[in-house]
Amino acid sequence: MGKTAKSARPAYAVCPRLERSGSTRAPKLFATEAEAKKFLQSEITAGSIEIEARDIGLTIEQVRARRAERRAQSRKDRRAATEKVKRGEIRPSDYPHHLRPIRNEDQGWQGPVPVVNITDYRGPKCNHTLRDFLPTEAVGQMPELKTDEEINRALEGRSADYTCCLGADWRFDELEANAWGRVGHQYQGRRYVSIGEIVVTAIHDLEAAFRMLHPDAPCRAVADFLRSWQVQQHISDFCSRLANSEKVEIVTGNRFDGAKEVERARVNLYRQLAAYAHELLDEDTLSSAADAMPETGVASPSAALNLGDQAPAEAGWGAVAISFLSDERVQIRSGGKTETRNYAELGFADGRNGTPNQAWLTLRVLAQERGMIRDGAKTGGEWPKVERRIQEIRKLLRKHFAIAADPLPFVAGTGYQASFQIFCAPSFES
Numbered sequence: 001m002g003k004t005a006k007s008a009r010p011a012y013a014v015c016p017r018l019e020r021s022g023s024t025r026a027p028k029l030f031a032t033e034a035e036a037k038k039f040l041q042s043e044i045t046a047g048s049i050e051i052e053a054r055d056i057g058l059t060i061e062q063v064r065a066r067r068a069e070r071r072a073q074s075r076k077d078r079r080a081a082t083e084k085v086k087r088g089e090i091r092p093s094d095y096p097h098h099l100r101p102i103r104n105e106d107q108g109w110q111g112p113v114p115v116v117n118i119t120d121y122r123g124p125k126c127n128h129t130l131r132d133f134l135p136t137e138a139v140g141q142m143p144e145l146k147t148d149e150e151i152n153r154a155l156e157g158r159s160a161d162y163t164c165c166l167g168a169d170w171r172f173d174e175l176e177a178n179a180w181g182r183v184g185h186q187y188q189g190r191r192y193v194s195i196g197e198i199v200v201t202a203i204h205d206l207e208a209a210f211r212m213l214h215p216d217a218p219c220r221a222v223a224d225f226l227r228s229w230q231v232q233q234h235i236s237d238f239c240s241r242l243a244n245s246e247k248v249e250i251v252t253g254n255r256f257d258g259a260k261e262v263e264r265a266r267v268n269l270y271r272q273l274a275a276y277a278h279e280l281l282d283e284d285t286l287s288s289a290a291d292a293m294p295e296t297g298v299a300s301p302s303a304a305l306n307l308g309d310q311a312p313a314e315a316g317w318g319a320v321a322i323s324f325l326s327d328e329r330v331q332i333r334s335g336g337k338t339e340t341r342n343y344a345e346l347g348f349a350d351g352r353n354g355t356p357n358q359a360w361l362t363l364r365v366l367a368q369e370r371g372m373i374r375d376g377a378k379t380g381g382e383w384p385k386v387e388r389r390i391q392e393i394r395k396l397l398r399k400h401f402a403i404a405a406d407p408l409p410f411v412a413g414t415g416y417q418a419s420f421q422i423f424c425a426p427s428f429e430s
Helices: 033-041 049-056 060-087 145-156 172-180 193-215 220-228 230-241 249-250 255-292 358-368 385-403
Strands: 012-016 028-030 107-116 320-324 329-332 337-342 415-417 421-424
Touching: 012 033, 028 107, 033 107, 049 060, 107 358, 172 193, 172 230, 193 230, 193 249, 193 255, 220 255, 230 249, 230 255, 249 255, 320 358, 358 385, 358 421
Parallel strands: 320 421
Antiparallel strands: 012 028, 012 107, 320 329, 329 337
């Protein structure tokens, strides 16, 4: 586990890349995004000094001295090579490979992604099920998608990449153990018409175990659960065991074709889970809008409360909902209380003329895009400018709600994704 402050709850995770057989490594947790990124950019550490001393017959002190000498020489050689590049004596592409630092991100570590906790979610119970969305009787041999279709799915928010890491309160180990004992995971001796059917039945097991432990989870929680690193790791592990079982030969006729079919089923199941999560997030947004807005689309005066100092920081961003009533005014719900604010009251006024600044316009685009910004096209600016506006939004939202966690984390392969609910109310379009 990465280093975290004793009082700080892990907020970000760096996760090992998932291969076909999953990963034997566990995610590393960090208190801040900066710490997680620092780990990724850091050079890999040497192995155990005790083992090295034993293997080469030296004392620990001698091994430590040898390592220090190697590091010093490496720094010297890198400086010399860098100077040659600057002087034009060698091309950057000819920089000696043995001098290039090997960083943790080069060793299969990915991220960072936010660590989410089940207690951060608010909302009505999700009544949709994956079993209804993807019934086993509708599953056959899963086809491969073309590259251009993969790109379109990613741009639409249906990418199969994991988007978060589950915190301890999800009790995933307990949940996973329950799933392994269910019928879908005990496939030997049962009749199946395709490998895809076996894999989908197994994920139904995982959903059933999840609902047993978290029966009142809202749609957003279910969506994040299904897009988590832990769920994708479980699927990879299950598929690896399936590919090495006699069952694939029974279903497909031979092990080689069976293994390829298992891999197609694994990848396509990731895609189906991403598509289902996308639908759940749409449902969550609609439910929140209906719950947050009176019939007139305008907050009543009695609901206008000062939440800046009262928002429950311990509840996290999952308890916050922001809806745009007009170009310049929003309604905010947090901790069961409601207020309406304009851009200036939230600190988004341009100091030169008092009009809404670019950060406010970006926040409005975020609402129109249902909590996600994938590129700079719709915000009217280049990506570096978008990043600066996101930083300003983070600063002002943290100040207003007194919540330290990142309200707008960057999700690799997706873009900036709001940790709170944000949308446009019906009155915004009128």
